[in-house]
Amino acid sequence: MKYIGLVWIVIISYMAGAQVYSTEVVTDEVNVPWGIDWLPNGDMLITERDGQLFRLSAGNLTEIKGTPQVVAEGQGGLLDVKVHPDYASNGYVYLSYSKPMGGKLATTAVVRGKLSKNSFVESAEVFRAEPASTTRHHYGSRIIFDKDGYLYVSVGDRGNRDENPQALNNHCGKIHRMNDDGSVPADNPYNGNPIAMQTIYSYGHRNPQGLALNPFTGAIWEHEHGPKGGDEVNVIQPKKNYGWPVISYGVNYDGTSFTSITEKDGMEQPINYWVPSIAPSGMDFVTSDKYGALKGDLLVGSLKFGYLHRCELEDNKIVKEEKLLDGIGRVRVVRQGPDGFIYLGVEGKGVLRLVAN
Missing domain, CATH: 2.120.10.30 (TolB, C-terminal domain)
Incomplete structure (x- = not known):
């Protein structure tokens, strides 16, 4: 699959309580995305563990x-x-x-x-x-x-x-x-x-x-x-x-x-x-309103078991834990973007975006 225009293609849906989550492919052209960040203009920077740095801009992936x-x-x-x-x-x-x-x-x-x-x-x-x-x-x-x-x-x-x-x-x-x-x-x-x-x-x-x-x-x-x-x-x-x-x-x-x-x-x-x-890798806090009850929580990638680990926080403590996207693959990086969406770097799949349905 290639990235064309806006983010696209729902992979699979997952349940978290009453909420259903799915993922969309941002790019599948990076094999082991290790790090993700954004430039002020919204371009995404992605590291490939083999040694490449990529910029994703308007649907085009370019090596730096x-x-x-x-x-x-x-x-x-x-x-x-x-x-x-x-x-x-x-x-x-x-x-x-x-x-x-x-x-x-x-x-x-x-x-x-x-x-x-x-x-x-x-x-x-x-x-x-x-x-x-x-x-x-x-x-x-x-x-x-x-x-x-x-x-x-x-x-x-x-x-x-x-x-x-x-x-x-x-x-x-x-x-x-x-x-x-x-x-x-x-x-x-x-x-x-x-x-x-x-x-x-x-x-x-x-x-x-x-x-x-x-x-x-x-x-x-x-x-x-x-x-x-x-x-x-x-x-x-x-x-x-x-x-x-x-x-x-x-x-x-x-x-x-x-x-x-x-x-x-x-x-x-x-x-x-x-x-x-769980072999944790990558994590970020959810401040966005896009994910309902996830707001205020900590999300952690699991390499060993291949899922997104939700840590519900209360008074600066983890009070409840939940598996999201079970079976999605080795989640290497978790970042909330400037657009409020959560982005995941998944080994062998590229960069995915979390969607609340």
């Missing part, structure tokens, strides 16, 4: 040349895309990706650049995680801006759980906060600490592939993959330790235990966790 070289192996590739909140005046677009570092080494990095016709130009690195690793998983990496214009980047532990996430002398297994040019804000929790990476905002994370600004509270919400069980949803606070791998509600993939505790003083409890793991 000049994006950085990526290590498109395992969980690596071209990851998130974020348009600067003040794009109209500065023209910046941010990309996170798995960066080759020589030999078999790779790491999570973020560049910002500008769009000139069909090219990504004036590219400059604003963040690079240290140390690089030979592993090909747990890169993170989502990008968001908060209401004050600070840039946040999530970085996974790169598979080194015993050294990276609990140590402050590396970037891995952390949420990072910086100015939009990558410099360190004066009020960062570890600014001036001689043993810590200055951009660290929180630590003790495994593989955060969900990061979203709660528009109702201004708080940063995050979700991360657990091992076998123990996927977490957290509200991110500065200088807090979220426990990985000292505390966890999961076990090793072979069923053996790596920790005997789920709580410890000085370590944050998740506001929600999933056993068995």
Whole structure:
């Protein structure tokens, strides 16, 4: 199928209580859409994990040349895309990706650049995680801006759980906060600490592939993959330790235990966790009136079970959960667009739009 004109073709309908939902194809020409964002004119930017950045404009999908070289192996590739909140005046677009570092080494990095016709130009690195690793998983990496214009980047532990996430002398297994040019804000929790990476905002994370600004509270919400069980949803606070791998509600993939505790003083409890793991990826809050009772809820993609996970919120807590679009496929990214519709990046299907019938 090709995208022609406006969004089209209803795939299948799903029930959520009395509400029926369906999806429409926006484009099926992107195989693994990892990140989605919008330019002020309504054009959609889409990352393809293999390494391409696309712009969807008036029904036409165009590749943007000049994006950085990526290590498109395992969980690596071209990851998130974020348009600067003040794009109209500065023209910046941010990309996170798995960066080759020589030999078999790779790491999570973020560049910002500008769009000139069909090219990504004036590219400059604003963040690079240290140390690089030979592993090909747990890169993170989502990008968001908060209401004050600070840039946040999530970085996974790169598979080194015993050294990276609990140590402050590396970037891995952390949420990072910086100015939009990558410099360190004066009020960062570890600014001036001689043993810590200055951009660290929180630590003790495994593989955060969900990061979203709660528009109702201004708080940063995050979700991360657990091992076998123990996927977490957290509200991110500065200088807090979220426990990985000292505390966890999961076990090793072979069923053996790596920790005997789920709580410890000085370590944050998740506001929600999933056993068995749903393999969460991407999330966003619903502020639109287009979906009735979904307004105010958090939507999360499930890679493992192939559905959209609804988290009903009350007083900043998840009070009820529901499966939507069960069987839709591996939902990689969930974003509410400027038009108020929810868009899903689904592996092997492209970008879909959620419709309430």
